[in-house]
Amino acid sequence: MSRRETALKYFDNMSEESRIRMKTGIELYRKGDAKITVVGVDGKPIDGEVTVRAVLKNHEFRFGCNIFMLDEFETEEKNRIYREKFPELFNLATVPFYWSDLEPVEGKPRFAADSPKVYRRPATDLCVDYCLENGIEPKCHCLNYDNFAPDWVKNEPVSVHKRKLEKRMREIAERYADKIPSFEVTNETLQGRGSNLSKFYYENDFLEWSYRMADRYYPNNRLIINDYAIWEPGSYNDRCLYYMQIERLLKNGITHLDSIGMQFHSFFSREAEAGMAAQRYNPDNLYRLMDNYARLGLPEQITEMTISAYSGSEEDEEIQADLIEGVYRTFFSHPAMEAVIYWNYVDGYAFRAPQGDMTKGENVYYGALLRFDMSEKPAYQRLRHLIREEWHTDVTVPAVNGTAAFRGFYGDYEITVTADGKTYPVKWTLSREGKNNVTIRI
Secondary structure, eight states: OOHHHHHSHHHHTOOHHHHHHHHHHHHHHSEEEEEEEEEOTTSSBOOSOEEEEEEEEEESSEEEEEOTTTTOSSSHHHHHHHHHHHHHHOSEEEEEOOHHHHOSSTTOOOOSTTSOOOTTOOOHHHHHHHHHHTTOEEEEEOSBOGGGOOHHHHTSOHHHHHHHHHHHHHHHHHHHTTTOSEEEEEEOTTSOOSTTSOTGGGSTTHHHHHHHHHHHHOTTSEEEEEEOOOSSTTOSSTTSHHHHHHHHHHHTTOOOOOEEEEEEEOOSOTTTHHHHHHHHTOHHHHHHHHHHHHTTTOOEEEEEEEOOOOSSOHHHHHHHHHHHHHHHHHHHTSTTEEEEEEOOSBTTOOTTSOTTOTTSGGGGGOOSSBOTTSOBOHHHHHHHHIIIIITOOEEEEEOBTTEEEEEEESEEEEEEEEETTEEEEEEEEEOTTSOOEEEEEO
């Protein structure tokens, strides 16, 4: 069988139940009914011909990507293209707060935009300022990721490690708590092994302490847990490790936990893809897993996604695009999902690989949306079509007795009321959590 037949087998032959869920879920959970009443200064509905145009400007659902290559390319032209293309798809950016790279020298964190360069770790001020200037929500990754604890803390006694980690959380909160809505607190705590981890990592209270400390310094921010070993057989019940870990946190009184982060990296060989497709590229199983975690009562996020193309051939790039469309439709249609965050935007700049060397590190998967020369892959174009065209609202409706009604995707809107030959622009939000009835006075 060809790669297309094996990789896309489960999307092509999904069950009728999944087919219905994918089609109706987007309509049910990503769109809502809006009612706009237009009144005059006297508070009465406007007489005469009135029309209302509603244009979605920003999805409530978060479509994201890491922003690790902001101003990190070898040419200014690539830096310019990256800055221009990032907002074309994404309204959320994962900002690198890896402790070992943010503070390689104790007491000298690299917050400022003019800080010394560390590859794939642009200064946090630079990233946050770019996001806020471009209407993109920044997200912290990650407050306590032990694999990236700096060497100067790893061998410290647990009490000293905790004190220094609390200082880090406090400093980040003072600088960013009012700018960054969401913070990943812990990451990949189920995979730790070997001598590279700190003494604190092996303590029983590693998780509970981290979330209580995060609650202290980020009481008004959203706190997220993140892990990746959750897409294997046996992950569809409450006996899987990640489920039990979250359940334990909740039972131990961790009430400030706002979202379950799930990584979705297809870091497996081309030869293994046919077998892995039964789990990763199977909407029936993806729905089962999301349904299972939804029982915990928390929203879910795909925090890191990579879909491999394996090469730059036309066929492989098209298969990557088809797979991306399939998984995005699946995740976007589930009521518990609130964000999907792709990982690397540009091929040739992945983790543990020399720039442009597609034979090393994570570069071998050809998993990005843009090619090394910054040209658009089919995956980029497919995703842009979904976000900017298919999942988009731009409607003009007449007002009847002063009231106009429409159904649209949740998000921030630009409303234009036209009455008596004059136009009145209004910004408004259609929200899954709101009443979605608004009165506009002109």
